[in-house]
Amino acid sequence: xxxxxxxxxxxxxxxxxxxxxxxxxxxxxxxxxxxxxxxxxxxxxxxxxxxxxxxxxxxxxxxxxxxxxxxxxxxxxxxxxxxxxxxxxxxxxxxxxxxxxxxxxxxxxxxxxxxxxxxxxxxxxxxxxxxxxxxxxxxxxxxxxxxxxxxxxxxxxxxxxxxxxxxxxxxxxxxxxxxxxxxxxxxxxxxxxxxxxxxxxxxxxxxxxxxxxxxxxxxxxxxxxxxxxxxxxxxxxxxxxxxxxxxxxxxxxxxxxxxxxxxxxxxxxxxxxxxxxxxxxxxxxxxxxxxxxxxxxxxxxxxxxxxxxxxxxxxxxxxxxxxxxxxxxxxxxxxxxxxxxxxxxxxxxxxxxxxxxxxxxxxxxxxxxxxxxxxxxxxxxxxxxxxxxxxxxxxxxxxxxxxxxxxxxxxxxxxxxxxxxxxxxxxxxxxxxxxxxxxxxxxx
Ligand code: NAP
Numbered sequence: 001x002x003x004x005x006x007x008x009x010x011x012x013x014x015x016x017x018x019x020x021x022x023x024x025x026x027x028x029x030x031x032x033x034x035x036x037x038x039x040x041x042x043x044x045x046x047x048x049x050x051x052x053x054x055x056x057x058x059x060x061x062x063x064x065x066x067x068x069x070x071x072x073x074x075x076x077x078x079x080x081x082x083x084x085x086x087x088x089x090x091x092x093x094x095x096x097x098x099x100x101x102x103x104x105x106x107x108x109x110x111x112x113x114x115x116x117x118x119x120x121x122x123x124x125x126x127x128x129x130x131x132x133x134x135x136x137x138x139x140x141x142x143x144x145x146x147x148x149x150x151x152x153x154x155x156x157x158x159x160x161x162x163x164x165x166x167x168x169x170x171x172x173x174x175x176x177x178x179x180x181x182x183x184x185x186x187x188x189x190x191x192x193x194x195x196x197x198x199x200x201x202x203x204x205x206x207x208x209x210x211x212x213x214x215x216x217x218x219x220x221x222x223x224x225x226x227x228x229x230x231x232x233x234x235x236x237x238x239x240x241x242x243x244x245x246x247x248x249x250x251x252x253x254x255x256x257x258x259x260x261x262x263x264x265x266x267x268x269x270x271x272x273x274x275x276x277x278x279x280x281x282x283x284x285x286x287x288x289x290x291x292x293x294x295x296x297x298x299x300x301x302x303x304x305x306x307x308x309x310x311x312x313x314x315x316x317x318x319x320x321x322x323x324x325x326x327x328x329x330x331x332x333x334x335x336x337x338x339x340x341x342x343x344x345x346x347x348x349x350x351x352x353x354x355x356x357x358x359x360x361x362x363x364x365x366x367x368x369x370x371x372x373x374x375x376x377x378x379x380x381x382x383x384x385x386x387x388x389x390x391x392x393x394x395x396x397x398x399x400x401x402x403x404x405x406x407x408x409x410x411x412x413x414x415x416x417x418x419x420x421x422x423x424x425x426x427x428x429x430x431x432x433x434x435x436x437x438x439x440x441x442x443x444x
Contacts, residue, residue: 021064053169121300
């Protein structure tokens with residue numbers, strides 16, 4: 001048996017952890033694996049993207065966490081790629097580097113008024129209700145009507161959270177401040193707006209049904225006529241979506257405290273307001289519809305996530321260019337020893353579970369290359385980070401955060417309550433952290 005190979009994975013979200021699991025399962029001689037993350041908490045979008053009321057998907061974390069039980073797998077939290085460690089440093093310290101950083105930004109509409117207060121991305125809203133430490137507070141005070149632009153599963157998630165009786169969310173792991181804001185909110189109307197027809201919508205049927213069946217809501221359909229849609233050539237899931245909408249309309253009460261308006265064949269042309277958003281002006285995109293102005297104090301654009309370039313790593317159009325996971329240079333040649341996985345590899349589509357197959361593909365390419373890749377001298381990365389004043393958090397630190405969240409939840413009769421404040425997370429990691437003059441938080 002040769003000297004053990006070493007692999008770095010940048011990002012401890014689902015794609016990074018599925019990659020570690022695939023490496024352990026597929027390699028004849030499992031490599032040592034260091035998994036880096038900017039946060040002191042692993043699980044990425046599983047923790048900060050999957051809706052808090054989707055506990056069964058979140059439970060995937062329990063399975064993924066098993067990779068940390070393997071003898072040579074380390075978690076190095078609070079290490080930001082590009083700031084605390086560079087691509088060149090990782091390349092020289094590991095035989096292979098896998099970028100599993102997801103898609104941290106979002107697409108924009110590019111219309112007037114998009115940056116008015118009250119208009120934001122669904123990603124920001126999801127981060128807030130998921131207790132991400134970087135999320136800004138999302139005040140709902142004065143919001144009666146909310147517009148969600150886009151008809152994918154993220155749009156469905158945020159619409160459901162806005163429409164649900166907050167009492168039905170009180171058993172989730174949402175931070176206390178989020179639940180308090182939702183309890184105080186008085187949202188009556190939520191508009192879910194697609195630029196094409198319901199037969200083209202990106203949402204999946206179980207997610208759509210769950211939204212339509214939110215207790216206590218009325219459902220309306222605008223901008224299209226279900227009966228006029230010829231469903232003969234449609235795919236099965238599109239037909240199922242149409243049937244779900246038809247059933248919800250038939251069962252909808254004439255009036256309710258909260259209303260879900262499904263508006264199709266319209267795109268926002270302008271967000272109007274006087275210092276904050278007050279209304280959205282929509283233009284028809286087809287189907288013979290008419291222009292329409294909808295009052296809205298909150299607008300969430302939910303038109304897709306977008307990858308962010310990593311310093312020193314090829315990037316094009318929201319992704320790392322790659323062939324079956326092998327990172328490609330602009331001239332199309334492969335960069336030996338560098339790989340991509342997850343949303344930064346294939347774009348921001350697919351469910352958590354899609355990462356399993358995706359990771360298997362990247363890992364197959366990596367293992368195929370490994371015998372020809374130069375064996376890197378294990379550079380003392382730990383010493384390099386220490387010299388820079390970067391002290392990575394460990395799995396034990398995460399376990400302390402985990403236990404504190406479970407304790408906090410226990411006091412409230414829930415399984416867990418998320419800790420969302422940086423100073424509390426860092427307090428659990430380091431004892432009493434200190435904020436340096438440059439605004440950086442460092443160990444005491
Ligand atoms: P998505 O599924 O790609 O949906 C994006 C939506 O935005 C589409 O309706 C798209 O319409 C629309 N859109 C794009 N550009 C637009 C524009 N300029 N103006 C108006 N509308 C525009 O993306 P997502 O909702 O962010 O979800 C990302 C992935 O995560 C998906 O694969 C999703 O299934 C998954 N996810 C799953 C769950 C779950 O299983 N519960 C929850 C959340 C997310 P067009 O089709 O017309 O382009």
